[in-house]
Amino acid sequence: MTMFTGKRAAAVLAAAAALSMGLAGCSNPTAQMDDTDTSAADYWPEATANLDGVELTMWVAQNSNKIPVKVVEDFEKATGATVELETIPDPYEQNVQTKITTGDSPDLAFWQPTQSMLAGFIAQDKLQKLDDAPWVADYTDGIADAGGVVDGTRYAALVSTPPVMGVFYNKKVFEAAGVNAEDITGWDAYVEAARKIKDANVEGVESPLFEMGGSQWGTQYSVQIQLAEAAQDGLWDRVNSGEETFSDETIQTAVDNYKALFDEGLYNKDAGSAKDTDEAAALWEGKTAMVICVNSLFNQVAALASNDKAALDETIGFLPLSSEGNIGTVIPEQNNSVVAFKTGDAKKEAASRQFINFWLTEDYENFVKDQGVVSVIKDVETPDNVPQALLDSAAAVSNSVGSMQSLAIANPDLYINLADMINGTKTPQDVTKATQDQFAQLAKAQGAEGF
Template sequence: MKRVLPALVLICATALTAIACSDPTAADNNTGSAPDTKVNPTAKLDGVKLTMWTAQNTVNAPKQVIDAFEKATGAKVDAQAIPDLYEQNVPTKLAAGDKPDLMFWQPSISTLPFIQPQQNLLTLDSEPWVSKLGDTEKSLGVINGKRYAAIVTSPAMLGVYYNKDVFKAAGITEAQFPKSYDELLALGHTITDKTDAAAFYESGGDKWPMQWQMQLQLTDLDKQWWADLNQNKQKWTDPVVVKAITTYKEKLLDAGLAQKNYKTGTFTGSADALWKGEAGMVLNVTSFQSQLQAKYSTEQIDKKLGWFPVSNSDATGMYSPDQTNGVVAFKTGDTKRQNAARQFLAFWLDTDYAAYIKAMKIPSVQPSVPTPAGLPGTSLAQLKSLPTANGVFQAKAIVAPDTHLYLAEMIYGKKTPEQVAQAIQNQFAQVAKAQGAPGF
């Protein structure tokens, strides 16, 4: 979820010629796209070699499906890790004329435009696996009604991880789980009043997790507000946004609901503090879950931790797309490789999908394919909340500004909440204008 959009603005404004930063709503250029012919997932592909770009932390994510695909078809798939920062370096490489056959990429309306899908990617609307996706997953990977990404994993869920022992010591039962942000803060005060634990662990050192407290408070904004924002008719300086930032500062941080070292707290530190009971709650996305599963067994997690969803005025969760959710296929001009890329996606989401999610120990994106047994209760709770979840602003805004960087400046005393909102708006408008978005 770490983003480096200012650099992308510069790329879009000055560097992209091969994939010029044009209007993301422009008409599709289908030259070289694969024909809408049926794909046999296990057809022989001896001699065909495909290249797949991944981020450094996800280079092993497709390993199981690549091995199975190569064994079934005779093709070779070379997974290449692009140096961090992924979202910055990929557009730079594309602008220089380098192009893979396949690539992990965040399937959101705020991030897909950076790789110019209309010009660069195969459209995937007619692929047989599309109809198998869950409703939330179907909404991802689509720009202006055209599908450019296969959804291979569920979007991250944003919610509250909690330490069961801390909750028990504070006398908190499931019946008292919050149904609003105000109730969440009240729960925090119960923890600090009745235990020695901090209510929340905040990661000011790593910065990026700080966005979630603000995001959670924006869930009451309707589709029209986001539509207006995306057309420059509404702004991030709206009082509701300023209030969310102010509430985070005054009612959580200044009120003593975070751990004492919240300005230097880290993502890994948050998991350790929650596990030890030094903090009662951590608001974060599924990457936090992955961190736990890498260290502890399902039995250990179920005994120690729980998870619940919450939004600004109800108990609904939030989903957050990331680059591990989507895989795109490029127009390379080589019809044989393009068809092989489509075949790889069909194999991934059809022939191999049950084996893939079992190996990865992750929930299924297809209702017809059962989620593997043995996942922690925290993971299952997230899966249950996904169908009704609200999208984070990365899934709603045409640009996802680096809110965490400006929030970090606020906690370091360099910006007021109003100045944070203005900085967010300035960056949003700058990137939208560089993209050629209507209204900017």
């Protein structure tokens, strides 16, 4: 997964800020005059049309460079094209943005399909429009709205299900403590379940909850899930316009609620220094009952279980959670989607669109089998070896809302500020103030009104 949602956000934001500085003064940094007719008959080439002699380059990250290998092989065989996969060193997002701003550009790239990550490229008119794509109507419920669209125009194609922030839980601990996952509806019920587990003193359970303050990137999820209903009610639109801030009641309350769980002793004693690997091990081994995270954490658990689906299904469950209920919060990642760049070469640009079309139509069944991922296309079945927790996470997309990364115009270092709070160097009020100050700075650099 891309760690822009966590580990590398600071570096990415620095690059994004630099990119945005050139746009200062624009009233709408995502608006461009582009009258491309995406509904034209020839805009979306047939998936297997002949492309002899056409060479394309696709940028991929170190953690995603194996994902498209089989698709590339199939596409080259079907069309005669050549697609070079170029691995961009970490931090991927920062390095890609730097290369783009200095004039280098691929034909295709993995990219996080969120507003905050797409806006800079759109403002520079670097991305091809992907409207009227033949596969969008075939997306499973919720996928078309889960990412890739900014101001009504599609710029990214989701090729796999984006992660949903939610609760991964140890079923065996739940059973021993007498907790029913179906009863966990809303934040208060989640807290009550944690208290019940703590009081049960189940052998081997060291804490009902676990946090990875040492790795930092996971700290944001417990706050963000509490904002789902507010996000549905336009929270991020208000933050984007300056009408509401991180320090106002909605977000401040979510941070306060999170801090209260540490004060109550519901988290692991080493929450400030524990790593994501520690969290995965604690969940798998039953040392903790619940972690609020995304699929990448589950993937670490699956590795500990040697990807044994039966063992995983028996031990680990997933449920979406929000302040009042079970609304999922979607946070699409770099390895979930592909963008096509404008290069000035009409033939190669069309071939890039053809490659995406091939991936999501002609070759999609081969792709999901090769990768063992949940299908995002209605008529393509998900492989039998996908663990139930990931199926449940994917199912939550249909009743979900976008994350801060998806809906805000900038992505401040909320996760770092929360890790500081866990380690005692920031108060909850410090967290929201620092986050708001950075958000305002980035929004102003973009030329957003209200800042």
